[in-house]
Amino acid sequence: MSSSILVLAETVEEQIKALQDAQKLDSQILTEQFYFWTVVIMWLIHAGFMAYEAGVARRKNIMSTAMKNILTIAVVTPTFYYFGWYIYGCMEEGWPKNGHDSPDAFPGFCGLTAPWSEGMGPNLQDHVSLVFFLAFLLFSWTTASIMSGALIERVRLSAFLLLAVMLGSVVWILDAAWGWSSGGWLTTRFGFHDSIASGVVHGVAGAFTLGVLLNLGPRIGKYDVVGRARSFRPHNTHMTLMGLMLIFTGFYGFYAACLVIQSTTFPGWLSIYLSPTTLGTIAMVITFGFAGGFTGGWFASKGDPFWTLSGGLAGVISVSAGADVYHPSLAYLLSFSGGMACVWVGTWIEKRLRIDDAVGAVAVHGFSGFYGVFLVGIFAGGYPTGINNIDSSMGGQLMGILAFVPLGFLSGYVFSWILKKANLLRVPPEVEIEGLDMAEFQQDFYPEFERAPEIIIGPDGEELDAGPILLDGYATVTAGRATTRAGS
Numbered sequence: 001m002s003s004s005i006l007v008l009a010e011t012v013e014e015q016i017k018a019l020q021d022a023q024k025l026d027s028q029i030l031t032e033q034f035y036f037w038t039v040v041i042m043w044l045i046h047a048g049f050m051a052y053e054a055g056v057a058r059r060k061n062i063m064s065t066a067m068k069n070i071l072t073i074a075v076v077t078p079t080f081y082y083f084g085w086y087i088y089g090c091m092e093e094g095w096p097k098n099g100h101d102s103p104d105a106f107p108g109f110c111g112l113t114a115p116w117s118e119g120m121g122p123n124l125q126d127h128v129s130l131v132f133f134l135a136f137l138l139f140s141w142t143t144a145s146i147m148s149g150a151l152i153e154r155v156r157l158s159a160f161l162l163l164a165v166m167l168g169s170v171v172w173i174l175d176a177a178w179g180w181s182s183g184g185w186l187t188t189r190f191g192f193h194d195s196i197a198s199g200v201v202h203g204v205a206g207a208f209t210l211g212v213l214l215n216l217g218p219r220i221g222k223y224d225v226v227g228r229a230r231s232f233r234p235h236n237t238h239m240t241l242m243g244l245m246l247i248f249t250g251f252y253g254f255y256a257a258c259l260v261i262q263s264t265t266f267p268g269w270l271s272i273y274l275s276p277t278t279l280g281t282i283a284m285v286i287t288f289g290f291a292g293g294f295t296g297g298w299f300a301s302k303g304d305p306f307w308t309l310s311g312g313l314a315g316v317i318s319v320s321a322g323a324d325v326y327h328p329s330l331a332y333l334l335s336f337s338g339g340m341a342c343v344w345v346g347t348w349i350e351k352r353l354r355i356d357d358a359v360g361a362v363a364v365h366g367f368s369g370f371y372g373v374f375l376v377g378i379f380a381g382g383y384p385t386g387i388n389n390i391d392s393s394m395g396g397q398l399m400g401i402l403a404f405v406p407l408g409f410l411s412g413y414v415f416s417w418i419l420k421k422a423n424l425l426r427v428p429p430e431v432e433i434e435g436l437d438m439a440e441f442q443q444d445f446y447p448e449f450e451r452a453p454e455i456i457i458g459p460d461g462e463e464l465d466a467g468p469i470l471l472d473g474y475a476t477v478t479a480g481r482a483t484t485r486a487g488s
C-alpha cells in the first residue's frame with residue numbers, strides 16, 4: 001500500500017513539474033512575441049525620421065538626408081552588437097566589480113550581453129536575450145536619428161556615421177547602464193527614476209547634438225551680417241508632418257518595449273527598474289502627453305504647423321520619465337507645459353544663441369528630456385524605485401542630470417572638435433551651395449519637375465531670393481572671414 005502511495009506521489013510531482021515547465025515556456029514565448037512586435041512597431045520611428053528630415057531639407061539635399069537615416073542602421077547595428085550591448089550589461093556599477101558576475105542586481109547579466117555569449121545567437125533554451133537586445137538596438141537608432149536632423153545640409157556623411165556610432169553604441173548606452181537599469185548606480189544608490197527614457201535617450205542625445213552643432217556651425221546664409229536668423233523654406237512640409245505622425249505611432253512600441261512583461265506574476269508588468277506598473281498606465285500617459293503637447297505647441301507657436309506637431313513630441317518626452325506613475329490629468333498638464341516650453345527654448349536657441357538646429361532637436365529632445373527628469377522630482381517624489389525600493393527625490397533626479405548632461409555634451413563636443421580639426425566634419429562650401437545630392441549622387445531626384453528658385457525667409461518674414469544671399473555667404477567663408485558663429 002505504501003509503495004502505491006509513493007508511486008502516486010511521484011506521478012503527481014511529475015505532473016506538477018510538467019505543468020510548471022509548460023507554464024514557464026508559455027510565458028517565455030509570450031515575452032518573445034511581445035518584444036518582437038514592439039521592435040516591428042518601432043521601425044515606424046525611423047521611417048518617420050527619414051520622412052521628417054527629408055521634408056525639412058531643401059530640394060537639393062533630399063536624398064543625402066534620407067540616406068543618413070538608412071546608413072545609421074547599417075553602422076549602429078553591428079557596433080551595438082559587438083560592444084554597445086556589452087557596455088550596458090557590464091557598466092551598471094560604473095565598472096564591473098566582479099567580472100562577468102556583475103552587477104549584483106542580476107548576477108551573470110554582464111556575460112549574457114557579450115557578443116560571444118550563447119544567448120546572442122540561435123539558442124532553443126533562450127527566448128529572451130535576442131529580442132531584448134533588439135529592443136535596445138532600436139533605441140540606439142533613435143538616439144542617432146535625433147542628432148541626424150539637426151545637422152542636415154552641411155555635415156559630411158562619413159563624419160555623421162562616426163558620430164552616430166559614438167552616440168548610438170557608446171554614449172547613450174553607458175548612461176542607460178548607469179540610470180536605466182535595475183542595477184545602475186544611479187538607481188540603486190540615489191533612486192533615480194526615468195521610466196520611459198526622458199533623459200537617458202532624448203536628453204542625452206540632445207546634449208550630444210548641441211556639442212556637435214557648436215563645432216559644425218550654421219548653414220551658409222542662415223544668419224545675416226548682424227546675426228539675425230533667416231529661415232530656409234522646407235521642400236515639403238506635408239512630408240515632415242507625416243514623418244512626425246509616424247514617429248508618434250512608433251512611440252507606442254517604444255513605450256511598450258520599456259516594460260518587462262511577467263505574464264505569470266502579479267501585476268504582469270514591471271518598469272525597467274523592476275517596479276510594478278501596467279501597460280495601460282503608460283498607454284494613457286503617452287496619449288494624453290501627445291494631446292497636451294499639441295495644445296501647448298499650438299498656443300506657444302501661434303498655430304505654426306511644424307512647432308505644433310513638435311510640441312506633441314516634446315510633450316510626450318516631458319512626461320516619459322514618470323509615465324509609470326502619472327495620472328492622465330497630470331500628464332496632460334505637464335505635457336502642455338513641455339509643448340509650450342520647447343517652442344520658446346527652440347526659438348531662443350535659434351535667434352539668441354544663433355545655433356542652427358535644423359529641426360529643433362536640442363529643444364524638443366534635449367531640453368524636454370531633462371525637463372521630464374526634473375518633473376519627476378517634483379510630482380513623483382517619494383515613489384519607491386528599483387530593487388532597493390529607494391524613494392525618488394529631487395536630489396536623485398538632479399544627480400542623474402548632473403551625470404548625463406556632461407556625458408552627452410562633452411562627448412559630442414570633443415569628438416566633433418577632433419573631426420573638425422581633421423577637416424572631416426563639414427562639407428566644402430562649394431558642395432553646400434550646390435547641394436549634397438548633386439555632389440554625392442550626381443543627379444536631381446525630381447528630374448520631371450523644373451527646379452524653382454530657392455527662397456529664404458528673412459528675419460522680418462519677407463521672402464528673399466536665396467541666390468545672392470548664398471553667394472555672399474560663400475564669398476565670406478572662402479575669403480577666410482568667419483560668418484556669424486554659433487554661440488556668438
